[in-house]
Amino acid sequence: KEAETQQKLANVVILATGGTIAGAGASAANSATYQAAKVGVDKLIAGVPELADLANVRGEQVMQIASESISNDDLLKLGKRVAELAESKDVDGIVITHGTDTLEETAYFLNLVEKTDKPIVVVGSMRPGTAMSADGMLNLYNAVAVASDKQSRGKGVLVTMNDEIQSGRDVSKAVNIKTEAFKSAWGPMGMVVEGKSYWFRLPAKRHTVNSEFDIKQISSLPQVDIAYGYGNVTDTAYKALAQNGAKALIHAGTGNGSVSSRVVPALQELRKNGVQIIRSSHVNQGGFVLRNAEQPDDKNDWVVAHDLNPQKARILAMVAMTRTQDSKELQRIFWEY
Numbered sequence: 001k002e003a004e005t006q007q008k009l010a011n012v013v014i015l016a017t018g019g020t021i022a023g024a025g026a027s028a029a030n031s032a033t034y035q036a037a038k039v040g041v042d043k044l045i046a047g048v049p050e051l052a053d054l055a056n057v058r059g060e061q062v063m064q065i066a067s068e069s070i071s072n073d074d075l076l077k078l079g080k081r082v083a084e085l086a087e088s089k090d091v092d093g094i095v096i097t098h099g100t101d102t103l104e105e106t107a108y109f110l111n112l113v114e115k116t117d118k119p120i121v122v123v124g125s126m127r128p129g130t131a132m133s134a135d136g137m138l139n140l141y142n143a144v145a146v147a148s149d150k151q152s153r154g155k156g157v158l159v160t161m162n163d164e165i166q167s168g169r170d171v172s173k174a175v176n177i178k179t180e181a182f183k184s185a186w187g188p189m190g191m192v193v194e195g196k197s198y199w200f201r202l203p204a205k206r207h208t209v210n211s212e213f214d215i216k217q218i219s220s221l222p223q224v225d226i227a228y229g230y231g232n233v234t235d236t237a238y239k240a241l242a243q244n245g246a247k248a249l250i251h252a253g254t255g256n257g258s259v260s261s262r263v264v265p266a267l268q269e270l271r272k273n274g275v276q277i278i279r280s281s282h283v284n285q286g287g288f289v290l291r292n293a294e295q296p297d298d299k300n301d302w303v304v305a306h307d308l309n310p311q312k313a314r315i316l317a318m319v320a321m322t323r324t325q326d327s328k329e330l331q332r333i334f335w336e337y
């Protein structure tokens with residue numbers, strides 16, 4: 001009988017990378033003061049025995065770090081392992097446990113480069129498993145539920161936090177400390193309740209199987225950096241980043257990606273020297289940058305990031321620049337993904 005149920009259940013692999021979902025604090029009252037990336041994947045799985053009702057689950061420890069320390073090489077390593085598993089006949093879905101600080105970057109990266117329609121779900125938690133009202137167990141249960149559900153196929157990389165199913169492209173950490181940390185300007189795609197998914201929206205942007213990018217063809221990512229716009233800003237950071245080897249600079253601009261008159265000449269000069277300039281907005285949850293609004297992008301030969309926040313714009317620029325150095329092509333890619 002047990003063998004029969006196992007056959008019917010989906011096979012889900014949990015790739016663990018660290019973060020608070022693998023965190024541990026000294027006392028149950030430590031919801032914010034604790035060490036991330038302490039608990040191994042087998043212990044995480046053993047902590048939620050109900051996972052066995054949803055899927056045949058097995059775990060792999062890909063790395064064990066706090067997500068603010070994830071490097072481009074880590075992204076490539078994870079992306080390549082996801083692709084290998086997605087090709088395997090006996091894998092139906094993949095869950096990635098991840099720190100929440102850069103979860104949105106990894107989810108968007110995978111959304112761009114994984115050529116599969118199998119569900120890929122990225123999940124984290126805001127409180128360590130040792131804390132009162134820890135959220136990791138339920139978030140993980142929901143992630144495995146979504147990853148084992150055929151309905152989740154072909155919808156791009158997903159994020160399950162706080163009972164919601166979010167698009168990995170759109171979602172961003174908008175609140176810290178609280179468990180309702182992840183929001184999208186365009187709303188969640190659905191809800192997951194007691195192991196069942198309820199869908200309401202589909203992504204309109206190109207992703208996974210419809211993407212022109214493929215992790216198998218990417219062996220390194222170019223250096224792309226971010227500089228922040230604010231009152232009284234100088235061009236020091238922009239120049240220093242370029243001097244240090246940045247192939248593209250993401251301007252984390254004020255408002256609709258506006259650029260201070262003290263910074264404009266440096267960015268024009270850098271573009272002439274071959275550095276791509278990409279204007280985004282650091283407005284929380286709703287930056288929206290249009291070409292030639294605020295700055296003459298056609299004249300300057302700059303690119304706009306549209307609704308992508310600066311950290312997501314960095315991911316797309318890196319992936320795009322593995323294929324093209326042409327600013328018009330880059331702009332097309334920024335409209336389509």
Ligand SMILES: NC(=O)CC[C@H](N)C(=O)O
Pocket residue numbers: 018019020021036065066067068098099100101102124125126127
């Ligand atoms: N809630 C979290 O996961 C944050 C922990 C840590 N800073 C990380 O991103 O991995």
